[in-house]
Amino acid sequence: MFYTIGEMARKLNVAPSTLRYYDKEGLLPFVERSSGGIRMFKDEDMEWLRLLGCLKKAGMPLKEIRSFLDWSRQGDATISHRLELLEKQRQSVLEQQKQLEDTLLMLDYKRWYYQTAQEAGTCAVHDSLTPEQVPEQFRALTAEWEKG
């Protein structure tokens, strides 16, 4: 079962030009062509593109994804390279998770801040708030700002 670039793009919810770009960057070396030169994508190409999208969303640059792909095609001699790259990326994901956790707490605090302000009609309501009136989960946050 083959798909044209347009069909594959629709399946993956990306622009056809993106897939051509990936191809040009050496990220799709296994995609076959028709006798007329038209790309013929297979289901397993979609699997790789899904993995690619996953790595990309985790902040991995296309160059590194390209390295990984190249190593994969070189065989067992590169297993440790690949493992190393994956470990590195795993570490990066863990750090990003920590970062997002911090950001979420901060956004939740700000959200509470502005919800309270919206109800009162003014941000000034926060001037007359005792620490006890700040929800507990945010106190560490605001306390830290007092210090800074």
Next chain:
Amino acid sequence: MFYTIGEMARKLNVAPSTLRYYDKEGLLPFVERSSGGIRMFKDEDMEWLRLLGCLKKAGMPLKEIRSFLDWSRQGDATISHRLELLEKQRQSVLEQQKQLEDTLLMLDYKRWYYQTAQEAGTCAVHDSLTPEQVPEQFRALTAEWEKG
């Protein structure tokens, strides 16, 4: 207590040119200048820059951070705008967390895959593996790939 741009950059672990860029983009409208035109950063400027960094790491573009800042300076009439922007960003963070969760599982699977391959000296070891030999947390993942 004032800091020069170089001092502040060191504190925040960014390049001085980055802070100049932020200034040019209207993200530091409150930073004072000496009589000679040199920027004088205060501790509260650092707080804002930390918040900015947090939002940035959460994927918020500088333009939106600028909007938020402008609204903050416009007073209580913009509270709902600000709240809306924060809600939107919060949603984005939640989606990113979900995405990172998926990616982490995938990376952990790949890590296991290559660790096993490294011990065996070849990726071929995975050809002769029964589903029971795949750690349980990865089975849903590999099963999904069988389908696709």
Next chain:
DNA sequence: ATACAACTTGAAGTCAACTTTAAGTCAAGC
């Protein structure tokens, strides 16, 4: 056979977020 949408390429354009460069100014130490 012809029309027409969807494909092809290389090259140029875009965007965000910086970074670098060039030319000049400020301020602290000697």
Next chain:
DNA sequence: GCTTGACTTAAAGTTGACTTCAAGTTGTAT
């Protein structure tokens, strides 16, 4: 007063990841 390192600006350059354009080809439907 002079040197020197850190600052100033405007403008141009860089990077990554695409997108758009122009000109031409493919393949399906009539």
